Amino acid sequence: MFMDLDASSIRVAAFDRTADLGQVEQLAKFPVALIGDTRGRMGMMDPRIRPITPKPLMFGSILPVWCREGDNLAVHRALEEIRPGDVMVINAMGEVTRAIIGALIAEAAVIHGMAGLVVDGSIRDAEELAELGLPVYARGVSPAGPYKSGPGTVGESVACGSLVCRGGDVIIGDADGLIVLPPSEVAGALTAASAQQDYEETMKTRFRSQGS
Ligand SMILES: O=C([O-])CC(=O)C(=O)O
Numbered sequence: 713m714f715m716d717l718d719a720s721s722i723r724v725a726a727f728d729r730t731a732d733l734g735q736v737e738q739l740a741k742f743p744v745a746l747i748g749d750t751r752g753r754m755g756m757m758d759p760r761i762r763p764i765t766p767k768p769l770m771f772g773s774i775l776p777v778w779c780r781e782g783d784n785l786a787v788h789r790a791l792e793e794i795r796p797g798d799v800m801v802i803n804a805m806g807e808v809t810r811a812i813i814g815a816l817i818a819e820a821a822v823i824h825g826m827a828g829l830v831v832d833g834s835i836r837d838a839e840e841l842a843e844l845g846l847p848v849y850a851r852g853v854s855p856a857g858p859y860k861s862g863p864g865t866v867g868e869s870v871a872c873g874s875l876v877c878r879g880g881d882v883i884i885g886d887a888d889g890l891i892v893l894p895p896s897e898v899a900g901a902l903t904a905a906s907a908q909q910d911y912e913e914t915m916k917t918r919f920r921s922q923g924s
């Protein structure tokens with residue numbers, strides 16, 4: 713453990729990371745809005761989970777964490793499960809009065825390879841998180857810090873911003889917000905997003921030629 717804490721109340725489940733992150737990186741070059749349009753305009757997270765840091769562009773494979781309101785023992789335990797390219801997606805029960813993570817734990821997570829952070833709850837140390845260059849999305853910001861008693865889970869599917877987030881699902885974020893999809897659908901999403909972008913470019917060219 714990063715700190716000397718008893719994490720016996722945290723249940724940890726194994727899951728497979730099957731996403732081809734190179735392909736996900738290609739998909740993340742398209743706007744989240746456009747990707748969503750090709751998927752029935754579904755699968756986007758509650759937009760009240762907003763970008764907190766100035767560089768929101770983010771992609772990766774989900775490491776799900778479930779915390780009790782105002783308690784981050786599960787986040788500490790999750791540090792040991794991070795693999796490079798993981799985005800930690802934390803269900804903190806939508807509770808915003810108490811932050812579940814700050815810059816200290818986030819920096820430890822980045823050292824383990826964490827590519828981004830999404831919290832259905834609050835974060836703190838917002839300025840330091842910005843300096844870290846980490847894409848962070850959260851429902852709120854609060855100076856009140858978390859307790860560390862548990863219980864919680866790491867690796868089990870969680871609810872976050874009205875979406876089911878499974879371990880190994882793909883998540884992409886930009887200034888508009890977040891979208892989640894199964895890794896098996898990334899290749900199809902890439903083809904569909906490319907076709908949608910071509911269509912939108914054709915429309916723009918037509919508008920511009922009509923306007924001139
Ligand atoms: O104290 C905590 O547990 C949360 C925090 O601010 C940090 O990680 O920097």
Ligand SMILES: [Mg+2]
Pocket residue numbers: 814815816836837
């Ligand atoms: Mg702190």
